[in-house]
Amino acid sequence: MSRLSGTGMTLAYDKRVIAEELSVEIPDGSFTVIIGPNACGKSTLLRALSRLLKPTAGTVLLDGADVHSLPTRTVAKTLGLLPQSSVAPDGISVAELVARGRYPHQGILRRWSTEDERVVTESMAATGVADLADRSVDELSGGQRQRVWIAMALAQQTPLLLLDEPTTFLDIAHQIEVLDLCAELHERQGRTLVAVLHDLNHAARYATHLIAMRGGKIAKAGKPGEVLTADLVEEVFGLPCRVIDDPETGTPLVIPRKRAAAPVTAEA
Template sequence: MVRLYTDDLSIAYDDRLIVKELSVEIPDQKITTIIGPNGCGKSTLLKAITRIISHQSGSVVLDGKNVAKENTKQLAKKMAILPQTPESASGLTVGELVSYGRFPYQTGFGRLSKKDFEVIEWALQVTGTSEFKYSPVDALSGGQRQRVWIAMALAQETEIIFLDEPTTYLDMAHQLEVLELLQKLNQDEKRTIVMVLHDLNQAARFADYIIALKEGEIVKAGSCHEVITQEVLQDVFNINAEIGVDPRTNKPMCITYNLLKGD
């Protein structure tokens, strides 16, 4: 049984249609990456699935229920999203930021319960950010901040986590650190991870399932071996790519490429 899918989903900004009657299934307890050129609808799709923005037609279905009709707090217990450029209020400590993940579970005056504090400590520990608990978020490096935001998403105790370009602005080491953390969460905690990535080799290395978008439509969806091919990359990115095999993972990798030019 597929827990999360879209059915003929169309999303528009003003009069411009960004995503066109898109139907896609998200594999449960797997890592899914969404790739495609700038402006093709990747981030828009994530926002619509998580109800940050509304859609024009079609539906998003989670556990047999239409997401658009789901109670906000109940939905926040099932799905968490880390936006592309998250911003926190100036002066917040790491512990305070992570505690915001417990909002869907708070009642009355919003005081944190013993269970809330236990989950916060667990999220800090899993992401390796416990030592920063009392430090201002603004004082951390980019990689440390990204791990803290992931800790906040984990504190929501959702089974599905969406991330919009989680490696943006990070150096190579910190990119790998974040992606390995997400992989560990998937393997150890059975979290379903859905993320937008620009780096094709990172997408191939870490994903179980890849969705390639172009102009709001799916060009190809499947395993990395099915999607990271010369034909698909030519169609999606207008490039002539040389595809090899990663000697460490045996997964396909883009070795080099040229931009295809029209006649």
Template sequence: MTTSHSLAAEGVTLGYGDRVVVESLDLAVPPGQITVIVGANACGKSTLLRSLSRLLSPRAGRVVLDGKEVHRMPAKKLARTLGLLPQSPLAPEGITVLDLVGRGRHPHQRILSRWDDQDDAAVAAALEATRTTDLADRPVDELSGGQRQRVWIAMALAQQTDLLLLDEPTTFLDASHQIEVLDLLTDLNRDRGTTIVMVLHDLNLAARYADHLIALADGRLHGAGAPSEVLTEERVRAVFGLDSRIIDDPISGRPLILPIGRHHVRPQPVRELEGDRG
């Protein structure tokens, strides 16, 4: 694995039909780091990720990988460098876990080449890392939502790309499995130098696991940098419409966002007025 690949959006405008979702966006993904994209619903997070992976062509601007436009690269060549776990992927009916995870090896298969020990090892490692080895022979459509999500992550890991894009990888997972998956991705980044870009809804998980944070609102960039730089009370209010207090997380030392609900504001004591005394 290498940390030298560069991925960037240059003046990108994205949309569907007559609707523009992302407009004139410039951003660079730091190589070898974990980048997390945050923002309110429908702000363009998933749309941006689809464009970075070339699933969606820009209306203007371009997405470049190592200086080359991704939409002009051969699909299989791109898939050997960049992997994507989309939101709510669909598995072929009746496919087993082992077969689905094995499809992550497709970009590495060449004409007339055979499945080899390296492919077996990659699939076994992906199953073990996601704790899905015991599910290998089961049909994917019989699994729970959480189990299915871990299997999809295993398929992405089996692809063994230098860059990995994940759209809400903690969907359907309970709290313990969310941490387990994010720790797994952190290990992948630290041990192999894999550049990771993911969309997360939970701001505090984003702050804890991101090296680089991207905040979107209404299809525009509202901040990019270290979590401590991006997550200010003013920006959380502007991006999410949420009043909050931000303190240092006692475990990670990263920003910890404490939402302020109007029913949870401690009432201030009423002071007596001079004219009301005795």
């Protein structure tokens, strides 16, 4: 059984329904990427899986139990979330923000420990922000801030990590930097990652499992080579394209078709 799944979900904001009868299963140990056009329900699905949004029908299961029936601390020890827009408190340092990832492990009788200190130090080292520990988060570049937020999520030590558009607003170099880091977490630490991405070629390169969405439904799910075909890209995104093998990785590479030249009109 998958540790994280959703069955027969209706997802809505007030009376605005985003998806109905939506079912999804996240393979254990995968780097799952959710793709689809704007407003198709990608981030809404991620919010439901992370317990931020309760389905009006259907169920999200975490380790076989309804995620909304579980204590908050239990969920926080199992499932970490990096939201789309993360805002740090004014003046907080990198080390202080990363340390907040240890809050689920604290309690009335359990205070800050040498184990907490070790985990925070290792999380900052793993994300390449150890030398920024005393810097204010406000002073950092977008790429550095994103690494700090990932370090905080790492400090939670959750086997499941959900990331909503982790490369948004980053330049291409920092996008690759963050995705390389995510791939390392998946490959070296065996974590199950679920990310929403817009770039199809990034999704194909990094994912082990793809979920393509359209209009609040799953259009197709499976390995990138099975999902990312020219027919599917045109069906889901309305984009005529060719799909070839990436010369660097062998993964699918989406090449949009050349735009037809505008007809030349003769002058009167």
